[in-house]
Structure formats: C-alpha cells, structure tokens
Amino acid sequence: MYRSHVLVCGGTGCTSSGSQQIIDSLEKEIKAAGLENEIEVVKTGCFGLCALGPIMIVYPEGTFYSMVQEKDIPEIVSEHLVKGRIVSRLVYDETVTENGIKSLQDTAFYSKQNRVALRNCGVISPENIEEYIGTGGYEALGKVLTKMTPEEVIQTILDSGLRGRGGGGFPTGMKWKLARNIVPNADQKYVCCNADEGDPGAFMDRSVLEGDPHVVLEAMAIAGYAIGANQGYIYVRAEYPIAVKRLEIAINQAREYGMLGKNIFGTGFDFDIGLRLGAGAFVCGEETALMTSIEGNRGEPRPRPPFPAEKGLFGKPTILNNVETYANIPRIILNGAEWFASMGTEKSKGTKVFALGGKIKNTGLVEIPMGTTLRTVIEEIGGGIPNGKKFKAAQTGGPSGGCIPAEHYDIPIDYDNLISIGSMMGSGGLIVMDEDNCMVDIAKFFLAFTVDESCGKCTPCRIGTKRLYEMLDKITKGQGTLEDLDKIEELCYYIKNNSLCGLGQTAPNPVLSTLRYFRDEYIAHVVDKTCPAGVCKDLLKYSIDPDKCRGCTLCARKCPASAISGTVKQPHVIDQDKCVKCGACMETCKFGAISKN
Amino acid sequence: MKSLEELKAIKDKMKSTIDLRHEDPSATKVIVSMGTCGIASGAREVLNAFAEVVAEKGITRNVMVSQSGCIGLCENEPVAEVITPGKDKVTYGKLTPEKAREIVEKHLIGGTVVDEYKI
Numbered sequence: 001m002y003r004s005h006v007l008v009c010g011g012t013g014c015t016s017s018g019s020q021q022i023i024d025s026l027e028k029e030i031k032a033a034g035l036e037n038e039i040e041v042v043k044t045g046c047f048g049l050c051a052l053g054p055i056m057i058v059y060p061e062g063t064f065y066s067m068v069q070e071k072d073i074p075e076i077v078s079e080h081l082v083k084g085r086i087v088s089r090l091v092y093d094e095t096v097t098e099n100g101i102k103s104l105q106d107t108a109f110y111s112k113q114n115r116v117a118l119r120n121c122g123v124i125s126p127e128n129i130e131e132y133i134g135t136g137g138y139e140a141l142g143k144v145l146t147k148m149t150p151e152e153v154i155q156t157i158l159d160s161g162l163r164g165r166g167g168g169g170f171p172t173g174m175k176w177k178l179a180r181n182i183v184p185n186a187d188q189k190y191v192c193c194n195a196d197e198g199d200p201g202a203f204m205d206r207s208v209l210e211g212d213p214h215v216v217l218e219a220m221a222i223a224g225y226a227i228g229a230n231q232g233y234i235y236v237r238a239e240y241p242i243a244v245k246r247l248e249i250a251i252n253q254a255r256e257y258g259m260l261g262k263n264i265f266g267t268g269f270d271f272d273i274g275l276r277l278g279a280g281a282f283v284c285g286e287e288t289a290l291m292t293s294i295e296g297n298r299g300e301p302r303p304r305p306p307f308p309a310e311k312g313l314f315g316k317p318t319i320l321n322n323v324e325t326y327a328n329i330p331r332i333i334l335n336g337a338e339w340f341a342s343m344g345t346e347k348s349k350g351t352k353v354f355a356l357g358g359k360i361k362n363t364g365l366v367e368i369p370m371g372t373t374l375r376t377v378i379e380e381i382g383g384g385i386p387n388g389k390k391f392k393a394a395q396t397g398g399p400s401g402g403c404i405p406a407e408h409y410d411i412p413i414d415y416d417n418l419i420s421i422g423s424m425m426g427s428g429g430l431i432v433m434d435e436d437n438c439m440v441d442i443a444k445f446f447l448a449f450t451v452d453e454s455c456g457k458c459t460p461c462r463i464g465t466k467r468l469y470e471m472l473d474k475i476t477k478g479q480g481t482l483e484d485l486d487k488i489e490e491l492c493y494y495i496k497n498n499s500l501c502g503l504g505q506t507a508p509n510p511v512l513s514t515l516r517y518f519r520d521e522y523i524a525h526v527v528d529k530t531c532p533a534g535v536c537k538d539l540l541k542y543s544i545d546p547d548k549c550r551g552c553t554l555c556a557r558k559c560p561a562s563a564i565s566g567t568v569k570q571p572h573v574i575d576q577d578k579c580v581k582c583g584a585c586m587e588t589c590k591f592g593a594i595s596k597n
Numbered sequence: 598m599k600s601l602e603e604l605k606a607i608k609d610k611m612k613s614t615i616d617l618r619h620e621d622p623s624a625t626k627v628i629v630s631m632g633t634c635g636i637a638s639g640a641r642e643v644l645n646a647f648a649e650v651v652a653e654k655g656i657t658r659n660v661m662v663s664q665s666g667c668i669g670l671c672e673n674e675p676v677a678e679v680i681t682p683g684k685d686k687v688t689y690g691k692l693t694p695e696k697a698r699e700i701v702e703k704h705l706i707g708g709t710v711v712d713e714y715k716i
Contacts, residue, residue, distance in 0.1 A: 003648030060661040084631040084664030134611025
C-alpha cells in the first residue's frame with residue numbers, strides 16, 4: 001500500500017532527455033529517506049507535453065513538475081515527499097495561480113482535450129498488466145466473448161462511426177464486416193495491426209504503444225472474435241525500441257494471464273499475436289506492402305483488388321487497422337456506440353490524436369474531438385507560435401498531405417473538410433509553419449522524402465517523383481521558369497492518377513497544395529529570383545549597410561569563408577562570390593547593419 | 598487465470614492504486630502537517646494510517662490524503678486538517694494511527710465530526 005505515487009514519463013521524448021536517470025535517482029533517494037514502502041515510482045507512457053520533458057507528476061496532489069533534472073531529485077524527495085512542501089520552481093507554470101496550484105486538467109493544454117485513445121498514457125505503468133486491468137482493461141474482451149455475437153460486435157463498431165485513424169478514413173466496422181463475410185468458410189483469417197508509423201514528425205502510434213500496449217492487444221482479440229480469426233500480427237518498426245520492448249512484455253503478460261492463447265475466459269475462443277519488426281521503409285505502412293513484408297518478402301505493394309478483406313496476408317482474408325483505431329475499440333464496446341458517436345462531426349466521429357511539431361510552443365501529443373478548429377489546436381492547446389511570429393500554414397498528413405493556409409485557420413478538423421481543402425487527415429502529424437518557412441522548400445523537403453522512400457516498383461512514382469523533385473530544386477536555385485510550374489502541375493496529376501499504391505498517389509499533394517495556396521511564392525522564386533521567407537540559399541544575398549556599419553570587425557572575424565573585408569572603424573563589405581550564406585555575420589552584428597534579401 | 602471473476606478480482610485489488618491517480622476537485626482532502634515538529638511527534642505514522650484506512654475502505658477516489666508543511670500548531674502535533682468542499686475546515690490534533698482510523702470511519706464515511714480530537 002503506497003500513500004503516494006510519483007509518475008515519471010518513460011516515453012521516447014522524455015527518455016531522451018534523461019527520465020531513466022531521474023527514475024534511478026528517485027528510487028535511490030526515496031530509499032535513503034526510508035520511504036520505499038510509502039511511495040511508489042511508476043514509469044508511464046507519454047503525458048503529451050513533450051516540450052517540457054522530462055515530466056513528473058506526484059499523486060495524490062497531482063503536482064506537475066516539468067523539465068526536471070537529476071540534480072533536482074534530492075530536493076523533491078526531501079521537500080515534497082518527506083515534508084509536503086511543493087518545490088514551486090519546478091512546477092509547470094501554467095498550473096500556478098494566485099490561489100495556489102490548479103489542476104492540470106484545467107490548463108489550456110489539457111482542458112480542450114478529450115483523451116480516449118490516450119486515456120491510459122501517462123496514467124498507468126505500461127509494463128504492468130494489472131494496472132491496465134485496474135482501469136477496466138480486458139473487460140471489453142470479456143464482454144464480447146460472453147455476451148455478444150460477432151455480428152453484434154461488428155454492428156456496434158459500425159454504429160459508432162469509427163473510421164480508420166491511419167489516414168484513409170475507411171469505416172472500421174465496414175472493413176470488419178467484409179472480412180467476416182466476403183469469403184464463406186475460410187479456413188484461416190488474420191488480424192493485423194499497422195504500427196509502421198512513418199510520417200516525419202508523427203509519433204501518435206508510438207506513444208500509444210509505449211504508454212498503453214495492452215489496449216492494442218485487447219482490441220485485436222476483439223477484432224479476431226468479430227471476423228473469425230485466431231491469429232494476429234503487429235507490424236512495428238524496429239526504430240521504435242521502447243515500443244517493441246513494451247509490446248513484448250505486454251504479449252507475454254497477456255499470455256500468462258490468459259488474455260491471449262487458448263480458450264480465453266473459458267469460452268473456447270483462441271487468439272494469439274505475433275510481433276513482426278519492419279526495417280523502417282515508409283512504403284511498408286501501405287497495407288499490401290505491409291502484408292508482403294510480414295510474409296517475408298521485400299516490402300512492395302501489390303495491385304488491389306483483390307482487397308485484403310478477401311485475399312490478404314498469406315492469401316487469406318485479413319483486416320489491417322492502425323494502432324490508434326484499435327485504441328478506441330475497447331472503450332466503444334464498454335461505453336456503447338452512441339457514446340462514441342456523440343463526439344465529433346456528422347461524418348467523423350470520436351477524437352483524433354495529433355502530434356504537434358514545428359513552430360509551436362507546446363510541442364507534443366494532443367487528442368481532440370473531431371471538429372475542433374485548427375485555430376484552437378494551435379493557439380489554445382498548442383500555446384501559439386513562439387517569438388511573436390505569424391502563422392503561415394499547417395501541414396497535416398505528412399508526405400501524403402498538404403498545407404493548410406491561414407485562410408482556413410477556422411476550419412473544423414475532420415476527414416472530409418481536410419480533403420476538401422487539398423490536405424488530408426493522415427495519421428495525425430501536424431507541423432506548424434510561420435513566416436520564416438519557405439513553402440517551395442517545404443514541398444521540396446517532403447518530396448525528397450518520398451523520392452527516398454519510393455519502392456521503385458511502378459514507374460510513375462519511381463521516375464515521376466524524381467523528375468518532380470528536380471524541377472522544384474531548379475526553382476529553389478532560381479533557375480526555374482513559368483513553364484516549369486505548368487509542367488510540375490501536369491506531372492503531379494499524372495503521378496497521382498497512375499501510381500500503384502497510396503504512396504505514389506499522394507506524393508504530389510505537398511506540391512499541389514503549396515502551388516494552390518502559395519503560388520505567389522513560387523512566382524517570386526521563378527520571376528523575381530527571390531525567396532520571400534529567406535530560406536533558399538541560392539536566392540539570398542547578404543549585404544552590409546555602410547551607414548550602420550561601425551567597422552567593429554566582429555563579422556569579418558566570425559565569417560567562416562573569409563568573405564568580409566574592411567579596415568577597422570570603416571564600413572565592411574561582403575564578397576558575394578566567397579559568401580556561403582551561413583548567416584553567421586548577421587547573428588553577430590550588434591548594430592543591425594547586415595540584412596538578407 | 599481464465600475466468601471473468603478473476604479479472605474482476607484483479608480490478609478490485611488495483612482500485613485504490615488507480616483511484617489515487619484520479620484528480621477530483623470535489624474530493625475531501627485530509628492534509629497531515631509534516632513539518633519537523635509533526636514528523637518528530639509521529640505525523641508520518643498518522644499520514645500512512647490515513648492512507649491505508651482510506652484505501653482499505655475503498656474511498657480513495659473521494660478522499661485525497663496529502664501532506665503540508667508546519668501550520669503553526671506545533672504543540673498539538675501531529676495535526677491533520679479535513680477539508681470538504683462547501684463545508685468548514687476541521688482541524689484535528691494530537692493524533693495517533695488509531696485516532697486516524699476513527700476519523701476516517703466516523704467523519705469521512707459517517708459524516709460526523711469527531712469533536713473530542715478537534716482543536
């Protein structure tokens with residue numbers, strides 16, 4: 001019996017900033033104070049506020065400490081844990097009010113969130129099945145096996161309106177129904193989990209796996225019962241070592257407790273799950289390529305139809321859902337379809353997890369009801385854009401998505417709205433850009449990613465994306481022509497219409513959406529040969545204003561290319577042929593004499 | 598483990614653990630003073646007794662057992678305050694683990710202030 005729990009984030013973000021050392025030090029200090037039987041240290045999954053890591057919460061008070069360092073631990077133990085005096089200098093400043101400390105749930109970051117898929121992340125130890133059971137875990141599995149028919153399970157998921165959280169937004173219940181019925185008397189079926197999250201900047205699924213792995217196992221077993229499968233596979237990328245380790249622990253514990261294996265709950269239902277590690281190819285997040293990879297072959301997509309529901313893994317009827325989709329299932333079973341459908345918009349029910357990144361104060365993980373506006377997510381939950389800069393665009397959907405400009409800042413986020421403005425939900429990466437981001441450069445960045453990740457099986461994607469990249473590169477170097485812009489658009493549509501799989505079909509989206517909303521920036525690069533955001537190096541020119549320059553020589557000494565010359569107390573000049581455009585001089589100048597344009 | 602009953606048994610066993618991490622603004626707070634004076638007169642035993650009895654009675658979700666520094670009533674240590682939202686604060690003094698149990702049973706569960714320990 002512990003009177004107090006100290007929860008320390010063991011997600012990837014906080015681990016990389018030293019949370020494991022904090023845990024070790026905490027345990028040592030607690031023992032030294034003789035409190036080891038009174039206070040429990042729990043390593044949890046992600047709390048979401050990654051920008052402030054490493055994060056620690058002390059219960060029962062709910063004191064939220066942020067950016068904790070190992071050296072702070074003796075003070076926290078001797079002051080807070082022994083004497084009950086909160087170490088106020090380490091408390092998250094948003095929770096500090098005139099009247100003391102307010103609950104984390106009342107802060108701007110958390111109050112607008114509604115945590116369904118992330119409900120246990122940062123609350124329980126992911127390595128202890130009993131904590132998961134303590135929150136109602138495996139009750140939903142018990143309920144479907146003892147009180148519901150497979151058809152009723154499928155109907156519940158259909159009624160809930162849950163759509164795939166991996167990007168496409170296909171109704172999950174429909175997928176299950178097809179897999180149950182399309183091949184009568186199939187001798188074998190499979191349930192797969194797509195944990196091959198690959199969008200740059202996206203870490204939603206990673207956080208669920210790290211923070212609450214059992215929810216995925218439970219949901220897969222429920223899916224197995226619903227479609228008539230007794231074997232599942234989780235395809236997770238090997239670059240997620242913490243997620244892989246916790247999944248392994250979770251699978252072993254679930255088998256030990258009889259939640260996986262033969263005759264679950266004595267109902268005669270068998271279900272087991274195997275882990276398959278991917279080598280990190282983006283294309284393996286595409287459903288057919290993923291299954292090809294599980295089969296032991298090179299991860300390349302195959303033409304559809306036949307769809308996986310009919311002929312999937314090893315040629316058998318298969319369903320493939322993403323991690324976040326599964327994380328919603330047990331709650332829907334326990335709370336009912338109406339509860340889930342009461343959240344969100346008409347066609348997009350429930351909540352969605354987003355990984356906030358880029359030019360935003362609260363970098364981290366948030367879960368919001370569908371239909372929340374982009375403005376609320378960025379300004380209120382995300383804390384706005386740092387350094388007083390102006391919002392320019394948000395990128396959703398990663399390399400498959402597009403940019404949402406300021407004119408759509410108030411659009412309610414759901415599947416259909418995002419599609420209608422040329423972006424997509426994607427798996428939930430949300431990268432915020434301010435006035436210092438060049439949109440041509442952003443498009444080039446995402447395209448470089450797809451060029452690298454194209455598997456090469458079909459020509460439109462393999463060669464098309466490469467040619468597209470070359471044209472963009474030309475533009476960022478100031479060598480583009482207006483004709484190139486038309487060619488780019490034409491090639492984009494060609495790639496979209498003719499590629500074999502989703503990777504190629506969506507690869508041109510970042511280019512198309514930036515062309516649609518930020519054509520003036522492209523024109524500036526092509527016609528005026530300038531980069532308005534000051535990013536594209538070949539179009540930049542640094543110059544010294546002779547009226548402002550005092551001849552202090554600081555810039556000349558700082559310049560790595562020795563491109564600045566001049567005598568002391570006389571205005572200096574930059575040799576444009578030697579300048580490498582690193583910007584070091586501009587940062588050094590104390591008189592604001594150096595400008596770029 | 599195979600049966601639903603066993604699953605429920607684990608859930609019940611874990612209830613106080615999970616409830617401890619639940620923040621409820623309407624919860625009653627029991628705050629034990631843990632200044633040097635309090636600790637020297639046995640406040641830690643009292644604090645642990647409160648936490649244990651609250652868990653034993655299954656009311657962790659509604660009662661938060663916490664601690665504070667010295668509140669200036671050193672001659673009455675160990676001291677604990679019971680704060681129920683919407684009601685007057687009750688301060689108990691010269692506590693022991695046994696008295697803590699009585700306060701949980703009579704005051705927190707029964708709703709009757711234990712006048713003899715009140716200061």
